Amino acid sequence: MAFQITPEYIKALRQHLEDKNFSGLESLLLDLHAADVAEIAQSLDAEQAYALMQTLGPERFSDVIVYFDEERRGEILENYTGKEIAQVVLDNMDTDDAADLISELPEDKKREVLSNLEDLDLAKDLADLLTHAEGTAGALMATELVKVNENWTVLHCVREMRRQAEDVEVVHAVYVVDDNDVLLGSLSLKKLLTTSTRTPISEVFERKVRSVTSTTEDQEVARIMKKYDLFVIPVVDELGRLLGRITLDDVVDVIQEEADSNYQLMSGLSDEVTNDDGLFDMTRARLPWLLVGLLGGVLTSTVIARNESELILIPQIAFFMPLIAAMGGNVGVQSSAIVVQAIANSTLQKNLWTRLRRELGVGLFNGLICALVILLYSWGMGHGLLFATTVGGSLLAVILFASLFGTAIPWVLDHYGVDPALATGPFITTTNDVLGLSIYFAIANALL
Amino acid sequence: MAFQITPEYIKALRQHLEDKNFSGLESLLLDLHAADVAEIAQSLDAEQAYALMQTLGPERFSDVIVYFDEERRGEILENYTGKEIAQVVLDNMDTDDAADLISELPEDKKREVLSNLEDLDLAKDLADLLTHAEGTAGALMATELVKVNENWTVLHCVREMRRQAEDVEVVHAVYVVDDNDVLLGSLSLKKLLTTSTRTPISEVFERKVRSVTSTTEDQEVARIMKKYDLFVIPVVDELGRLLGRITLDDVVDVIQEEADSNYQLMSGLSDEVTNDDGLFDMTRARLPWLLVGLLGGVLTSTVIARNESELILIPQIAFFMPLIAAMGGNVGVQSSAIVVQAIANSTLQKNLWTRLRRELGVGLFNGLICALVILLYSWGMGHGLLFATTVGGSLLAVILFASLFGTAIPWVLDHYGVDPALATGPFITTTNDVLGLSIYFAIANALL
Numbered sequence: 080m081a082f083q084i085t086p087e088y089i090k091a092l093r094q095h096l097e098d099k100n101f102s103g104l105e106s107l108l109l110d111l112h113a114a115d116v117a118e119i120a121q122s123l124d125a126e127q128a129y130a131l132m133q134t135l136g137p138e139r140f141s142d143v144i145v146y147f148d149e150e151r152r153g154e155i156l157e158n159y160t161g162k163e164i165a166q167v168v169l170d171n172m173d174t175d176d177a178a179d180l181i182s183e184l185p186e187d188k189k190r191e192v193l194s195n196l197e198d199l200d201l202a203k204d205l206a207d208l209l210t211h212a213e214g215t216a217g218a219l220m221a222t223e224l225v226k227v228n229e230n231w232t233v234l235h236c237v238r239e240m241r242r243q244a245e246d247v248e249v250v251h252a253v254y255v256v257d258d259n260d261v262l263l264g265s266l267s268l269k270k271l272l273t274t275s276t277r278t279p280i281s282e283v284f285e286r287k288v289r290s291v292t293s294t295t296e297d298q299e300v301a302r303i304m305k306k307y308d309l310f311v312i313p314v315v316d317e318l319g320r321l322l323g324r325i326t327l328d329d330v331v332d333v334i335q336e337e338a339d340s341n342y343q344l345m346s347g348l349s350d351e352v353t354n355d356d357g358l359f360d361m362t363r364a365r366l367p368w369l370l371v372g373l374l375g376g377v378l379t380s381t382v383i384a385r386n387e388s389e390l391i392l393i394p395q396i397a398f399f400m401p402l403i404a405a406m407g408g409n410v411g412v413q414s415s416a417i418v419v420q421a422i423a424n425s426t427l428q429k430n431l432w433t434r435l436r437r438e439l440g441v442g443l444f445n446g447l448i449c450a451l452v453i454l455l456y457s458w459g460m461g462h463g464l465l466f467a468t469t470v471g472g473s474l475l476a477v478i479l480f481a482s483l484f485g486t487a488i489p490w491v492l493d494h495y496g497v498d499p500a501l502a503t504g505p506f507i508t509t510t511n512d513v514l515g516l517s518i519y520f521a522i523a524n525a526l527l
Numbered sequence: 528m529a530f531q532i533t534p535e536y537i538k539a540l541r542q543h544l545e546d547k548n549f550s551g552l553e554s555l556l557l558d559l560h561a562a563d564v565a566e567i568a569q570s571l572d573a574e575q576a577y578a579l580m581q582t583l584g585p586e587r588f589s590d591v592i593v594y595f596d597e598e599r600r601g602e603i604l605e606n607y608t609g610k611e612i613a614q615v616v617l618d619n620m621d622t623d624d625a626a627d628l629i630s631e632l633p634e635d636k637k638r639e640v641l642s643n644l645e646d647l648d649l650a651k652d653l654a655d656l657l658t659h660a661e662g663t664a665g666a667l668m669a670t671e672l673v674k675v676n677e678n679w680t681v682l683h684c685v686r687e688m689r690r691q692a693e694d695v696e697v698v699h700a701v702y703v704v705d706d707n708d709v710l711l712g713s714l715s716l717k718k719l720l721t722t723s724t725r726t727p728i729s730e731v732f733e734r735k736v737r738s739v740t741s742t743t744e745d746q747e748v749a750r751i752m753k754k755y756d757l758f759v760i761p762v763v764d765e766l767g768r769l770l771g772r773i774t775l776d777d778v779v780d781v782i783q784e785e786a787d788s789n790y791q792l793m794s795g796l797s798d799e800v801t802n803d804d805g806l807f808d809m810t811r812a813r814l815p816w817l818l819v820g821l822l823g824g825v826l827t828s829t830v831i832a833r834n835e836s837e838l839i840l841i842p843q844i845a846f847f848m849p850l851i852a853a854m855g856g857n858v859g860v861q862s863s864a865i866v867v868q869a870i871a872n873s874t875l876q877k878n879l880w881t882r883l884r885r886e887l888g889v890g891l892f893n894g895l896i897c898a899l900v901i902l903l904y905s906w907g908m909g910h911g912l913l914f915a916t917t918v919g920g921s922l923l924a925v926i927l928f929a930s931l932f933g934t935a936i937p938w939v940l941d942h943y944g945v946d947p948a949l950a951t952g953p954f955i956t957t958t959n960d961v962l963g964l965s966i967y968f969a970i971a972n973a974l975l
Contacts, residue, residue, distance in 0.1 A: 112737075114754050241721050251758075268716060273689050289560075305783070306562050308776045310699075310758060327775045328756045331782065335753070338786030339868060345793055346864030347857055361889045365861050366896065369926075372857045373897055376850025377904060383846045390842050397838055397845040398831045401960055402824025404849045405856075409795055409820045409953050413813050416794030420787060441809045448814065449821055456825060478817075505857050508956075512849055 092119065096127050101134045113139065117146030125154040137167045144168065145176045149183055156184065161191025169196065169205075175221035175329065177201075178208035208323075216300050217293030219333070220314045220323035226254040227280060229263055234276035236266070251311035254321055255284045262313055262321040264288050290315050293322055298337065301330045341423075344498065347372075347505040368505045375509030379404065379516050386520045389527070395462055396523055399453075399470050400516060406449065406474060407481045407515030408508035414438055414485025415507055419499045422489065435486055442482030450475040465526060473522045477515040484511065540567065544575050549582045561587065565594030573602040585615045592616065593624045597631055604632065609639025617644065617653075623669035623777065625649075626656035656771075664748050665741030667781070668762045668771035674702040675728060677711055682724035684714070699759035702769055703732045710761055710769040712736045738763050741770055746785065749778045789871075792946065795820075795953040816953045823957030827852065827964050834968045837975070843910055844971055847901075847918050848964060854897065854922060855929045855963030856956035862886055862933025863955055867947045870937065883934055890930030898923040913974060921970045925963040932959065 088107075095104040108116055108131075116135075120128040120143065132140060132155055144152055156164060164184075169177045169192070181192055189209075196202040204222045211217025225243045227236045240253060253266040264286040274283050290313045291300050304312055304327055314323045343349075347368035383390070383400070390396055418434070454471030458464055485507060489499035536555075543552040556564055556579075564583075568576040568591065580588060580603055592600055604612060612632075617625045617640070629640055637657075644650040652670045659665025673691045675684045688701060701714040712734040722731050738761045739748050752760055752775055762771045791797075795816035831838070831848070838844055866882070902919030906912055933955060937947035 112755055114756075118754075305776075305779055306566075307560055308562075310775065327758065327779065328753075331753055331775065331779060334779065334782060334786075338782075338789075341786075341790060342793070342864060342868065345790070346860050348861055348864060358885075358888055358892060362892055365858075365889070366893050368861070369854065369857060369893055369897055370900070372854055373850070373900060376847070376853055376901075379849040379853075380846040380905075383849070384843075387842055387846075390845055391839075394835055394838050394842075395832075397848065398828040398835075399824070400845065401827040401831070401849055401852045401964065402821070404853070405824055405827075405956065405960055406817065406820055408853075408956070409817060410813075412794050413796055413816070416790060416796060420790065437806075440806055441813065444806060444810055445814050445817055449817055452818070452821060453824075457828075508853065508856070512853055516849065 089119070089122065092131075093123075093127070096123075096130055104131065104134050108134075113142035114146045116143045121147060121151055125151070129155055129158055138171045141168055141171045144180070145172065152180065153183060156180075161188045162195040164188075165192045165195035166197070169201075173221050173223055174201070174204055174208060174323075175219065178205055178218075181205060182209055211293055214297050215293060216291045216295040216297065216314050216325060217322070219297055219300065219329050220293070220325045222323045224252075224254060224313075224321070224324045226256050226321060227266065229255050229257055229281050229284070231280050232276065233271060233274050233278045233280065233283070236280055237271065237276065240271075251324065251326060252313075254288075254313055254324075255280060256321055260320045262288065262290060262315050262319055265313075288313065291325070292317060297330075297333045300325055301333045301337075304330050305334075341419075341500040344500040372505050372509055375505075375512055378513045382513060382516045382520065386524070389520065389523060393466070393523070393527055395466060396519075396527075399457070399473075400519065402453070403470075403473055403477055403515045403519045404512040407477045407511035410442065410445070410478045410481040411485035411507045411511040414442075414482045415489050415499075418486055418489045422493050422499050434490075435483060438482045438486045439479065442479045446475040446478035446482075449478060469523050469526045472526075473519040476518050476522065477511075480514060480518065481511050484514070537567070537570065540579075541571075541575070544571075544578055552579065552582050556583075561590035562594045564591045569595060569599055573599070577603055577606055586619045589616055589618060589620045592628070593620065600628065601631060604628075609636045610643045612636075613640045613643035614645070617649075621669050621671060622649070622652055622656060622771075623667065626653055626666075629653060630657055659741055662745050663741060664739045664743040664745065664762050664773060665770070667745055667748065667777050668741070668773045670771045672700075672702060672761075672769070672772045674704050674769060675714065677703050677705055677729050677732070679728050680724065681719060681722050681726045681728065681731065684728055685719065685724065688719075699772065699774060700761075702736075702761055702772075703728060704769050708768045710736065710738060710763050710767055713761075736761065739773070740765060745778075745781045748773055749781045749785070752778050753782075789867075789948040792948045820953050820957055823953075823960055826961045830961060830964045830968065834972070837968065837971060841914070841971070841975055843914060844967075844975075847905070847921075848967065850901070851918075851921055851925055851963045851967045852960040855925045855959035858890065858893070858926045858929040859933035859955045859959040862890075862930045863937050863947075866934055866937045870941050870947050882938075883931060886930045886934045887927065890927045894923040894926035894930075897926060917971050917974045920974075921967040924966050924970065925959075928962060928966065929959050932962070 092104065092107055095101075095107065108119075111119075116131075116139075120131050123131065128151065132143065135143060144155060147155070156168070159168070161184075164180075168180070172180070181189055184192065193202055193206055196205070208217070208220070208222065211220075225240050227239055231239070236253070253268065253271065254262060255264045255266055257263055264284045265288045266280065266284045270283050270285075289303065289307060289309065291303065293314050293316055295314075300312065303309070304325075310327045311324050313321055314325060316322055343364075348364045349367050386396075450471040453474050454467045457470050458467035462470075488507060488510075489501075492501060493499040540552065540555055543549075543555065556567075559567075564579075564587075568579050571579065576599065580591065583591060592603060595603070604616070607616070609632075612628075616628070620628070629637055632640065641650055641654055644653070656665070656668070656670065659668075673688050675687055679687070684701070701716065701719065702710060703712045703714055704710055712732045713736045714728065714732045718731050718733075737751065737755060737757065739751065741762050741764055743762075748760065751757070752773075758775045760773050761769055762773060764770055791812075796812045797815050834844075898919040901922050902915045905918050906915035910918075936955060936958075937949075940949060941947040
């Protein structure tokens with residue numbers, strides 16, 4: 080049932096855009112969900128997207144622009160004055176989306192939008208929302224909600240809810256507050272449906288309600304909502320007064336962004352890059368890590384250069400250098416990844432010491448198997464038993480060290496407030512290259 | 528407001544368990560959310576966890592056991608007969624959770640549970656749910672929902688909803704069906720609140736409703752719900768008949784699992800492993816990738832061995848071997864990661880050819896910078912301009928090749944139905960090690 084954008088569809092659409100056939104365009108877009116229109120508009124160039132957006136009525140325009148990525152939204156909104164944005168765009172938009180949109184505008188346009196809003200309550204709400212720091216519950220929340228007073232009856236509530244519900248798209252929960260707007264609890268719609276209309280609210284509402292404060296980190300909000308299977312969570316200020324609510328769909332975005340950013344960190348991409356970023360953005364995201372790798376490579380070259388005499392004497396040592404370096408990196412990333420995930424899912428109950436011992440066990444076991452394989456291989460290739468033992472022994476030592484380092488580094492990073500996912504990126508492979516080769520040469524020097 | 532499990536708390540709890548002080552235990556757990564009790568029970572050993580679970584009443588027991596991981600749930604349920612599970616455990620459990628729980632039991636116990644269920648409708652529902660393949664919408668869905676007939680009035684609906692709502696914890700949506708149970712649309716609670724009770728439902732319900740069939744892949748369900756910001760989506764059979772519904776919290780788990788599994792693939796962990804898995808599971812998850820890495824290492828050693836005479840002549844070549852190999856791996860992972868993410872987010876609009884050209888541009892730019900750095904470095908170290916050019920030129924060539932390979936491989940894997948995230952794991956680093964060194968020696972042979 081999901082709409083699929085076919086190449087034929089896009090072709091017809093582009094043709095309409097070129098022909099300035101706006102009625103044809105409108106009929107093509109008529110039955111589409113705003114998210115689909117946005118997906119189409121994102122696949123066009125900026126000028127065509129602007130032309131397409133101009134064919135939409137104001138309500139539809141607002142619906143669609145919410146789904147754009149920040150860059151495309153900026154390109155479109157450049158064509159509108161602050162007054163137009165205030166009057167046309169923000170109409171029909173949820174406060175959290177509106178606040179996000181405004182926060183992306185240049186400073187002067189931001190002020191122009193806020194001062195041109197006719198709905199003064201909305202202007203106040205939005206100005207409040209804009210004060211919250213990015214990455215906090217306050218920045219995620221919307222102010223649309225249905226709240227009732229603890230002193231009302233069910234009938235009064237239903238009437239009041241009908242009135243409030245006019246402004247609210249979907250009723251996720253009904254919050255109960257006291258006269259000072261302090262959050263007391265929540266009221267399930269089910270309860271409301273199944274209770275006599277004369278009952279006082281104070282007798283039927285649920286007094287235990289989980290909430291977050293506006294300064295709670297968004298990751299923590301995600302953790303709480305995931306853990307307790309919440310669809311919506313109220314946001315309060317330090318005095319417990321109800322400020323807004325966060326719905327699970329916003330938290331899904333937080334979870335997805337976190338996963339994407341971990342993935343990028345691991346892959347050696349330092350900035351949020353997307354498929355469509357230009358050469359400069361791509362380079363900025365990738366070059367720093369490549370230079371880190373290069374520095375690591377220079378360090379390994381120094382380690383090797385210092386052992387040149389050994390290499391000239393026994394050139395076979397060189398054969399296994401990349402193997403030793405690569406295996407150190409592989410094991411290090413494996414060990415780190417397990418710790419990083421445990422930290423992310425807050426399942427790291429055991430202390431570092433227990434964990435290191437366990438990793439040492441796994442490393443010893445895997446290391447012995449790998450060492451034996453490579454010992455037999457190099458012996459079989461006619462390198463002599465002493466040389467084969469040197470390679471196998473070095474591999475075992477490197478795997479053990481890499482297990483310990485891989486376990487400890489993310490733990491230490493996390494301890495000092497650095498994102499531990501960093502440890503599974505190029506950083507650890509590079510460190511392990513240098514470490515691995517040093518161990519290899521030390522053992523070769525001792526044995527051969 | 529979130530509950531934090533402190534070491535003191537756990538200590539008190541263990542003490543109560545050891546003293547068999549069950550009333551003390553109960554009072555400790557009294558006010559906790561089931562998810563918190565589960566978190567505590569997961570941190571105990573199996574025997575203690577069982578003792579703790581025995582102090583809970585049947586309803587609470589069901590609430591808590593849902594939050595366990597599969598392994599711990601199995602350990603606890605081993606102590607109960609199929610009859611006990613049917614009568615005690617499944618009471619008060621949502622059908623999706625109950626089906627998950629039953630599906631994890633051994634075959635004979637599964638049958639014992641189903642045949643001992645007193646509620647025959649529930650038994651039928653659960654048996655139906657168990658037929659759906661893992662990873663499909665059918666396996667994710669629950670059958671609890673509120674549905675009304677298109678021919679009813681609003682008043683009739685509200686009455687019927689009150690009745691149905693008895694069995695449903697939270698009313699996410701009201702679905703409208705025809706006499707054959709075919710899904711026609713949905714009815715918003717808001718509409719229901721704000722419409723006169725005599726209005727026929729057919730006049731007020733929303734006829735456009737997005738649904739999935741029971742065979743839709745769970746990843747696709749997640750994509751649709753994310754894209755359209757849906758909190759709940761109905762599941763229908765091939766005839767369009769309403770079977771159940773999937774809520775966003777279940778999809779959050781799908782998204783999280785997918786992210787975790789990508790992360791593990793990238794880190795060279797072949798199975799779902801957690802922090803607390805034993806030595807055998809850890810080894811099984813890690814050893815296969817290490818052996819792949821080892822095979823790659825053996826291949827690199829063959830490449831080097833074939834160029835032994837060159838190495839004996841110019842030992843400095845060895846200095847930069849790990850650098851060349853590592854940089855190939857780094858660039859390859861970067862390029863792959865961008866493609867893998869684009870595939871995952873379905874943002875890969877452009878064709879492979881455009882993409883390869885773009886990557887080549889970025890690779891050329893980054894490659895030139897890195898090559899220049901290493902050329903100047905090795906020249907400065909007194910290796911001679913020709914040698915320095917060899918190293919720099921090789922690095923450039925390796926970066927270009929790795930960019931192309933890194934871009935193409937996930938694309939090809941995806942094309943053949945293999946998870947493209949595989950391409951950002953040890954696989955690509957290993958391939959690039961071999962490729963990089965081959966290029967390096969080819970250029971060295973030509974120039975030196």
